[in-house]
Structure formats: C-alpha cells, structure tokens
Amino acid sequence: MKVVDRIKQSKSPLFSIEILPPLKGKSIQSIYSIIDPLQEFKPAFIDVTYHREEYVYKKREGGFLEKVSVRKRPGTVGICAAIMNKYHIDTVPHIICGGFTKEETESALIDLHFLGIDNVLVLRGDAVKNERSFIPEPGGNAYAIDLVKQVVKMNSGKYLHEEDVLDVAPTNLCIGVAGYPEKHFEAPNLTSDLRHLKAKIDAGAHYVVTQMFYDNQKYFDFVKKCREMGINVPIIPGLKVLTSKSQASILPKTFFLDIPQDLLDALEKCKTDADAKEVGIEWCIKQAKELIKSGAPVLHFYSMGSAEPVRRVASTVF
Ligand code: FAD
Numbered sequence: 318m319k320v321v322d323r324i325k326q327s328k329s330p331l332f333s334i335e336i337l338p339p340l341k342g343k344s345i346q347s348i349y350s351i352i353d354p355l356q357e358f359k360p361a362f363i364d365v366t367y368h369r370e371e372y373v374y375k376k377r378e379g380g381f382l383e384k385v386s387v388r389k390r391p392g393t394v395g396i397c398a399a400i401m402n403k404y405h406i407d408t409v410p411h412i413i414c415g416g417f418t419k420e421e422t423e424s425a426l427i428d429l430h431f432l433g434i435d436n437v438l439v440l441r442g443d444a445v446k447n448e449r450s451f452i453p454e455p456g457g458n459a460y461a462i463d464l465v466k467q468v469v470k471m472n473s474g475k476y477l478h479e480e481d482v483l484d485v486a487p488t489n490l491c492i493g494v495a496g497y498p499e500k501h502f503e504a505p506n507l508t509s510d511l512r513h514l515k516a517k518i519d520a521g522a523h524y525v526v527t528q529m530f531y532d533n534q535k536y537f538d539f540v541k542k543c544r545e546m547g548i549n550v551p552i553i554p555g556l557k558v559l560t561s562k563s564q565a566s567i568l569p570k571t572f573f574l575d576i577p578q579d580l581l582d583a584l585e586k587c588k589t590d591a592d593a594k595e596v597g598i599e600w601c602i603k604q605a606k607e608l609i610k611s612g613a614p615v616l617h618f619y620s621m622g623s624a625e626p627v628r629r630v631a632s633t634v635f
Contacts, residue, residue, distance in 0.1 A: 319491035415442030469521035498539035559597030
C-alpha cells in the first residue's frame, strides 16, 4: 500500500523504520534480527537505504595501485522483496540520482513495479567519497526533483524513448522526498532549501521524510514554514536514538544537525556509553511523545543497525 494511503486510513500515528542493507558478503539475517523485535509495533512501512559505489585503491603486482569501484552495501531491491515476502510489510526502497543514467533508473523502477513495490524515496545522493561536490552521471538526473519528474512520467505511462507503445502499463509509485528541518548543508539558507523542497512537491512528490533532529522545535518550525509556503503533504519526522557519547559529535558532522545543550549536558555527565544510551533513549521518548501530541502522522526511526533502542522507545509511546 502507498505510504500516503496508510496515513490517510490510520486513526493513530504510525510506526516505521529505516534499515541499511548489510555489508557485502554478510547475511540478510542481520536485517531480520532488526525487524523481528520491532514487529509487535506493526511497522507501517520499512525504508531500505541505497548506497552508491565508492572508489578504493587496490595494490596490484609490481606495486601498481588500481582504482576499483566497490559497493559496500548492495541489495536494496532484493531486501525490499525479501521483507515483503517474509513479513508482508510494505517497503520503501531509496533510489538516488548519483551513479545512474536515466535509462538505468528506469530499469530499476520497472523492477520495483514488477515486484509490487508501491513506494520510493527519491533522493539525489551525496558526492562520491573524495569528490568535493556531487557530480551527476552523464545522462543522469542532477537533482532529486529531476528524478521525481522521471517517476511522475512513468506513473503516467511515459517511458523513455517509447512514444508509440500501445497498452502501456504505467507505474503507480508513491513518491517520498527528503526534507531538512536544519537545512541541507549545501543550501545557502533555509528559505532557498524550502523553495527547492516545494518544487519537488509541485513536481509530484507525495510526502516528505525529514532528516533526524534532536530539537522538536526545529521540526515544528519547519512544518510551519512548509505549510506557509503551500507544502501540504504529510511531513514525517525522522528520529534516531542517540546511543553513545561520541555520537554527540559524529552526528552533527555527518548529518549537519545541532545537539541541544540540555542533551549535551546530560551526555557529558555520563561515565559510560551504557549511561549515554539511557540518556539517548529517554530523550527520544520525550521527543516521540511530544511529536505524537502535536499530530505527527508517523514516527520514522533510523535504526542504524540496532533494534533494541528503537524497541525501548516504541514500547513506551505506541
Ligand atoms: P535535492 O533535493 O536534490 O537537494 C540537494 C541540494 O540542492 C539542496 O541543498 C537543495 O536546496 C539544492 N537544490 C535542489 N534542487 C535544486 C535546483 N534545481 N537548483 C539548485 N539547487 C537545488 N543518501 C543516499 O545516498 N542513500 C540513501 O538511501 C539516503 N537516504 C536518505 C533518507 C533521508 C530521509 C534523508 C533526509 C537523506 C537521505 N540520503 C540518502 C542523503 C541525501 O542523498 C543527501 O542529503 C543529499 O545530499 C541530498 O539529497 P536530496 O534528495 O535532499 O537532494
């Protein structure tokens, strides 16, 4: 079922999670061991991230270095199919612009359509490691909005280079896009970023999922500004339970977000990571309760390889 239809049909806030494909060569069991303990909260949908290739240098005979392209976490679409098959839960594969021509993107979307997947989260993706800025693939999509437009065209039966096909079968994908309560790191300011978000919605995206945040006020302000701009689709808050002291500095660097001073003060008093995890869980429970009270349609948890902290929060609020 489409994410937006699940939201429309539900009388209470929904629970959902994001998972990462396992590292190449590892078993899919690691995915099941995240989903199994969270099943009792009836995830409305499960997002599966996409990880593009990285370049590494391998030492070859004679001391030469060879630049090799590796994908460390392949399997997004296969995992979605496996989850749907095993748990009968809707999945949302992430699909990115980076590294794909439009033709390759189209083939990937056709696979999703044939598998009965109803949703995609459409993203630009980040720059390849060691490149300073994002470079689109020649013949690929440059921004998420371009990829939204490609999916919208397929949803209306317009495939690339196929103007005269009879009995064309359109895709019917519900399109999610990313939003950043604390601004995307490349955007010159929040207003400019919001204008680009509005353009993605105007191009046909159906809902927004936010980057994680630790200060609910940032989400509330973001939603207010979106509504003032005429963005009227569901805006799903993304939550990540903080589980160690070091994350207080890693998460801001990686995801360009602020850690509120109260949370930082509480973390600084912790002697161990186990103590810090308790602080993180308590903080997230407070966030989750307030978000539910404010009418958030879904609480979307970034599991990041660990079900237990999410389960602790969910068991208190759902
Ligand atoms: P866009 O919407 O294209 O925006 C990128 C930047 O360009 C922004 O600063 C925006 O303001 C600006 N911009 C947008 N349109 C234009 C335009 N027409 N002209 C000029 N500037 C413009 N990455 C992955 O690789 N895999 C994942 O699975 C993944 N999942 C994610 C899930 C969520 C919920 C979120 C929030 C992020 C995720 N990301 C993922 C990270 C994401 O790919 C990066 O944040 C990326 O840098 C931006 O993606 P976007 O879709 O927001 O890009």
